[in-house]
Amino acid sequence: MRQTSTAPRNDKLKPSSNLIMNGSVRVRVIRTLLAIQNGQSLASVLDPLLNSLHDGDKGFAHALLLTTLRQWYALARLLDSLADNPIDEIEVRTTIQVGLVQLLYLEVADHAAIHETVEAAKEIDFAHATGLINAILRKVAKNPYKFRKKCDKKHSLPNWLAYQLKQDWSEQYDELMQGLRQAAPMFLRVNSAVSSVEDYQQALYSAEIAADLLELTSGFKLPNSSDAATATMLSTKGLRLQQSTAVSALPHFAEGAVSVQDMHAQLAAPLINKALVAKVSADDGNFDAANTKAENNELHILDACAAPGGKLAHWLELLSSDKQSPLFHVKQNSAEESAVIANVKLTAIDNEAPRIERIYENLQRLNLNQQHLEQAEKNIALNIVCADATRWQGAGKKGKDTPMFDAILLDSPCTATGVIRRHPDISILRTEEDVEQTALLQADILHNLWPQLKVGGYLLYVTCSILKQENVEQMQDFISHHEDALALEFTDDCNWGIAQTIGRQCLPIDSKSGDGFYYALLQKTDAKTAE
Helix, strand or coil, X not given: CCECXXXXXXXXXXXXXXXXXXXXXXXXXXHHHHHHHCCCCHHHHHHHHHHCCCHHHHHHHHHHHHXXXXXXXXXXXXXXXXCCCCCCCHHHHHHHHHHHHHHHCCCCCXXXXXXXXXXXXXXXXXXXXXXXXXXHHHHHHHCHHHHHHHHHCCCCCCHHHHHHHHHHCCCCHHHHHHXXXXXXXXXXXXXXXXXXXXXXXXXXXXXXXXXXXXXXXECECCCCCCCHHHHCCEEEEEEEECCCCCHHHCCCCCCCCEEECCCCHHHHHHHHHHHHHHHHHHCHHHCCCCCCCCHHHEEEEEEECCCCCHHHHHHHHHXXXXXXXXXXXXXXXXXXXXXXXXXXXXXXXECCHHHHHHHHHHHHHCCCCHHHHHHCCCCEEEEEEECCCCCCCCCCCCCCCCCCEEEXXXXXXXXXXXXXXXXXXXXXXXXXXXXXXXXXXXXHHHHHHHHHEEEEEEXXXXXXXXXXXXXXXXXXXXXXXXXXXXXXXXXXXXXXXXXXXXXXXXXXXXXXCCCCCEEEEEEECCCCCCC
């Protein structure tokens, strides 16, 4: 999934990577924060920061940077209330906010927090502000409980975003505002081709890593079906670590036994795979046991906007490990049964070459690239393409042998407001205009991919946004323009998310919950597309 970002706003604030790597720990954090305010993403500056530090300093730097970002707007409001006059110099404001985090959230000793922060101001050539910085931090140090309470009272988001979330989620607003300020838990997806979730949990226990087993149940209502609750029910199991840990400490991580993936993100592959199974079951009479290479014995599926490949890998795990899947079904043939195996052709696209490389790297670690699939004698052909989903035509080309897709997983570009806990720079980088532009981009992708889906096929629309404009409102608009698009209802016994007019929405409302994901499942009917 590709995230939108804003352009740099002030070249004066843009420190080079070499500059970030110089100075004390606090100076490096301050310069990293300045780079983020200038438009650089946390993902692009975090590793250079940590790699420049000694091992003993990395934990503190990481906590200082991430906590400052999570509390950014609350700290800014507190700072404005503490200053006698407006503080306009962004470097000074950033330095003070870094000092406030040490006093209010990291429990750094008063003298160390104040002295080192004042010294940091000198180091970045703002010695003229040291008196102001010292005075504000000393005032807060006298009663940190009072100022922490004041800081925690309201949200820590830009006002435009807080207002929109209030409009979208009035009943959940207070919980949501506090949830977005917390660190997200670490979830694991066990590679079902390698191990069971229960066995891997035991392996973690042996490695002295505590983890809770979670199970999400899902189901969707098929049209004209009375047994949808049983026919489409599925269970998704994952692990939540009681304390985050380095991936290098996870048993057999390098061998592909497990991946780090949010629990709510782990719903995508099972849902679209279950929909694919439903289509195969409905088309069962079309399979020809005498000719397994015929087109009607092949399944063509698409993962759009696939990078960095987590959901793609999960789908491949499901396809390649479940030998009892109806995708590998048995056809009755008079006196005997003959196995009819569908050849699966999976295409994955993304429009950024560096992110395509991430897909290859992840699949290589998980033993799921094409070479591994062939060696394992899987009837799965994988094709990864660097392409723009708003224009790419991979199926249904006139005059060419390009079969339509049976199922499409669209992990749509979004503002990523649902993963602010993991990427707190999003609240700084996103603007109100980004939401409108992202919604237009989503619509373009949907309108381009929908004609490439077979009648009877399914499209699973996924975002990691918590803004309705990108989610349920996007789906409502799409349905209104496509008479052949049928939105399927999720069953009432789903134990995740909040039911919407179309689809379900997960919200990151506490320290144990998954991220903010939206899911909508569409089926293509034989009605004509509305003009």
